[in-house]
Amino acid sequence: MTTSALHAQLTQTLGRVHLPSLGEHYQGKVRDTYRQGDRLVLVTSDRLSAFDHVLTTIPFKGEVLNRLAHFWFERTRHIVPNHVLDMPDPNVIVARACQPFAVEVVVRGYLTGSLWRDLQKGTHTAYGVAFPEGMRKDEAFPEPIFTPSTKAQYGQHDEPISEKEILARGLVSARDWARITEAARGLFLEGQKWARTRGLILVDTKYEFGKVGDDLYVIDEMHTPDSSRYWVADEYEARLAKGEAQRMLDKENIRQWLIRERGFQGHGTPPAIPDDVRVSLAEKYLAAYAQLTGTPLALEPGDVHARIEKNLQARGYLK
Numbered sequence: 001m002t003t004s005a006l007h008a009q010l011t012q013t014l015g016r017v018h019l020p021s022l023g024e025h026y027q028g029k030v031r032d033t034y035r036q037g038d039r040l041v042l043v044t045s046d047r048l049s050a051f052d053h054v055l056t057t058i059p060f061k062g063e064v065l066n067r068l069a070h071f072w073f074e075r076t077r078h079i080v081p082n083h084v085l086d087m088p089d090p091n092v093i094v095a096r097a098c099q100p101f102a103v104e105v106v107v108r109g110y111l112t113g114s115l116w117r118d119l120q121k122g123t124h125t126a127y128g129v130a131f132p133e134g135m136r137k138d139e140a141f142p143e144p145i146f147t148p149s150t151k152a153q154y155g156q157h158d159e160p161i162s163e164k165e166i167l168a169r170g171l172v173s174a175r176d177w178a179r180i181t182e183a184a185r186g187l188f189l190e191g192q193k194w195a196r197t198r199g200l201i202l203v204d205t206k207y208e209f210g211k212v213g214d215d216l217y218v219i220d221e222m223h224t225p226d227s228s229r230y231w232v233a234d235e236y237e238a239r240l241a242k243g244e245a246q247r248m249l250d251k252e253n254i255r256q257w258l259i260r261e262r263g264f265q266g267h268g269t270p271p272a273i274p275d276d277v278r279v280s281l282a283e284k285y286l287a288a289y290a291q292l293t294g295t296p297l298a299l300e301p302g303d304v305h306a307r308i309e310k311n312l313q314a315r316g317y318l319k
C-alpha cells in the first residue's frame with residue numbers, strides 16, 4: 001500500500017470499538033474484549049500504546065497484529081496449546097476464555113530496550129537475574145533470560161518482578177511457573193528460528209498465559225511487533241560492531257521517537273503524534289508482516305468498524 005493510501009486511512013482507523021450486544025465488555029489499551037460464556041471475542045483496535053499510555057491510532061495496525069498473532073499461534077500450536085478458536089474478521093479472534101496468570105512473561109535474547117535503559121539507571125536488579133558483566137547494548141545473551149512483570153490494572157504501570165517474588169507472593173504456583181517458563185522458552189526458540197529464516201531477529205517478546213482447569217494456554221497476542229522486538233538480521237553484526245542502532249520493525253521505533261523528539265517516557269501529558277509519524281509506523285508494521293509471513297497484506301481501505309460488524313453478524317457472533 002502506498003504512503004498516500006495510508007494517509008487516506010488515517011481518518012478511518014479503529015480507535016473506539018462499540019459492540020455492546022457482543023457481551024460483557026472490557027477495554028484494554030489495544031484490545032476490546034467481549035465475553036460470551038466460555039468464549040471471548042477479542043477485537044484488536046488500531047490504538048497505539050507506549051509507556052502504558054494510549055497515544056493515537058495507526059492505520060491497519062489492528063489487522064496486522066491480529067493476523068500476525070494468528071499466524072504465530074497456528075505455527076506453534078504443536079509446542080504449546082493456545083486460546084484461538086476462530087478468526088471471523090481480520091481484526092478479531094474468538095478465543096477460549098482462560099483464567100489469566102497475574103504475571104507477564106518477558107523473554108529476552110538480547111540486552112536492549114527497557115532492560116538497557118534499566119541498566120543505565122541501575123534499576124535492572126528488580127528482576128533478580130544475574131547477567132554477564134560488561135555486556136554492550138544490543139549484545140546477545142548466552143541464552144534467553146526471563147524478566148517478568150506484574151500485570152497491572154488499566155491505567156497502572158506494569159512493575160518488574162523477580163521469579164523469587166512471584167513464588168513467594170504466590171502469584172503463580174511453583175509447578176505452574178515451571179510449566180510456563182518451559183512453554184515460553186519453547187515458543188521463543190521456535191519464534192527465533194522462524195524469524196531467522198525470514199531475515200529477522202526475534203529479539204525479545206512478552207507472553208501471557210492462562211488456564212482452564214489444569215490446562216495451560218498461551219493467551220492474548222503472540223510475537224507481534226507490539227509485544228516483541230524484531231531486528232533486520234543481515235545488518236545486525238555490522239551495526240553492533242559500529243555501535244549503531246539496529247534496524248527495527250517494531251514498537252521500539254515510536255518509543256525512541258517519543259524519548260528523542262518529545263522527551264516523553266511515560267510521565268506527564270503524552271504528546272500529540274504527527275500524521276507522518278503515524279504513517280511511518282504503519283509502514284514498519286506492514287513490513288514486519290510481509291517479511292515474517294512472506295506475503296504482503298492485501299489491505300481493504302475503509303471503515304474497519306463497519307466491516308467487523310458485518311463479519312461478526314455473518315458468522316453469528318453478533319445478533
Ligand SMILES: Nc1ncnc2c1ncn2[C@@H]1O[C@H](COP(=O)(O)OP(=O)(O)O)[C@@H](O)[C@H]1O
Nearest residue numbers: 028029030031033083095096097098100219220
Ligand atoms: N484467552 C484469554 N482469556 C482471558 N483473558 C484474556 C485472553 N486473551 C487475552 N486476555 C486479556 O484481554 C486483555 C486484552 O487487551 P489488551 O489491550 O492487550 O489489554 P492490556 O491493556 O491489559 O494490555 C488483556 O488483559 C489480556 O490479558
Ligand SMILES: [Mg+2]
Nearest residue numbers: 028029030220
Ligand atoms: Mg496487552
